[in-house]
Amino acid sequence: MSPPSPPYVAVVGAGGPDVAGELLSDAEAVGSELARRGAVLVCGGLDGVMEAACRGARAAGGTTVGILPGSSRSDANAYVSVAVATGLGELRNGLIVRSADALVAVGGGHGTLSEIALALKAGKRVVGLGSWQIEGVEQAGDPAEAVASALR
């Protein structure tokens, strides 16, 4: 008999070079805590919040899945364990949501908002850390609380 499979938790948030340092350190702590608790981290595979979360998870021995918008695995950040190059553009946001049991949103713009909305629509738990204040999103005070809520 195989052991119960691990939870998959998506960490979503902005990419790009302009993400605030506090969000990056929050994302890294979320990734680290998810790995410590045995969860597989799913994300969009790029830089910014996604990279920080992956770095935290990998440093703690975790597995990270990057579901990329483009068709080339080389777009993945260096901390992605397994990259899925979808070529779907922003439609891959829906795959991130489907792949995960729960979402932790760290900051984020409109792409992140689309993921929050799709997860709420699908009835999945969404935890926010400095992210959108949408009804149905549980607001967490810090990374540990966010992960605890996501895995509850």
Place this chain on the structure above:
Amino acid sequence: MSPPSPPYVAVVGAGGPDVAGELLSDAEAVGSELARRGAVLVCGGLDGVMEAACRGARAAGGTTVGILPGSSRSDANAYVSVAVATGLGELRNGLIVRSADALVAVGGGHGTLSEIALALKAGKRVVGLGSWQIEGVEQAGDPAEAVASALR
């Protein structure tokens, strides 16, 4: 030489039997106005706001495209001119956004929010009529104003 192709405008909003009557009449007026101005109406093809918008458009001689979540065209409301059965579930929301030049959101829940977010992310114009108050969404006072904004 072919004439300039018509604009495609998505009308997004809630399905189901519980949509408020005022939203339905707004949606119908939006559909009617879009048709009157020569736009093709794109929507999710189901009931509620989608059906009301299609009914308005067809009554005014317009063309309506229903991009369905399921695999069967029979899910389309009776006012859909052309139905595309995607079998993609909520991922079809992203196709509605891609297919359209602009969005008019009439009320709506989390599915609608995902469409608003994807459209803003793609840099498309989003007009709201009693819908989500998200930065970047232009709020319209009535259906005619909503359509005028969407087609500007």
Place this chain on the structure above:
Amino acid sequence: MSPPSPPYVAVVGAGGPDVAGELLSDAEAVGSELARRGAVLVCGGLDGVMEAACRGARAAGGTTVGILPGSSRSDANAYVSVAVATGLGELRNGLIVRSADALVAVGGGHGTLSEIALALKAGKRVVGLGSWQIEGVEQAGDPAEAVASALR
């Protein structure tokens, strides 16, 4: 009560400038015959076989749906009634198959083969006209026979 909705038939085949003239005239005849018999024509929306089929259908008063690989409706040929810009690349082949009740393949390369295979996998009728000789594909001798088989 609404009348029974029309059948949707996909016409698939190669795009590009190098398609043999005989295939183009076959495709045009298939489109024309589909329109004459009241079917909606679904295709990939581009040039070559797709354009020829749309031209035939439109000349006979039919409706044509172009499910495009790219994100811009301007890629559609001039005979597409309704264009859906998917941005999915070749994954849109699967949407063409899902959207249709049956397929007519006119010549074609590997993209066409993927559509034939997906349609057979989905249990849909596939008729070939100078196309791949795959078990399960009904071979037709001419366009009228192909359409008759597809609509049987």
Place this chain on the structure above:
Amino acid sequence: MSPPSPPYVAVVGAGGPDVAGELLSDAEAVGSELARRGAVLVCGGLDGVMEAACRGARAAGGTTVGILPGSSRSDANAYVSVAVATGLGELRNGLIVRSADALVAVGGGHGTLSEIALALKAGKRVVGLGSWQIEGVEQAGDPAEAVASALR
């Protein structure tokens, strides 16, 4: 500097309980050889050829990615390291192809044929082992030769 990322190779073939024993042992040997040579194995995540390939890869210490048609990770076979539940049905075949640098087809029906066709269309290397005889597919005599061709 990170080391060069590993190649990703898809192993495609039939699922279900009726796959011939010889194909299963071939698939298992392909999986084992891919893992031994450091490749990540991508597949559809289900049973039959997919499960046999994953079992071979995991026994040799490799990583296996299952890109599932349904929305539930519990559909994955027990030898999948990372499961992506897409909910796309057969459209996920296109994601398997996109995710991989090359394909090894072991036997297979129409779903497999769609993957072969999409990979050839995308210009990726396709190696067949008792699979479809399509122009462009390299026929291999045994699992080791198939893997050597795929990784060339």
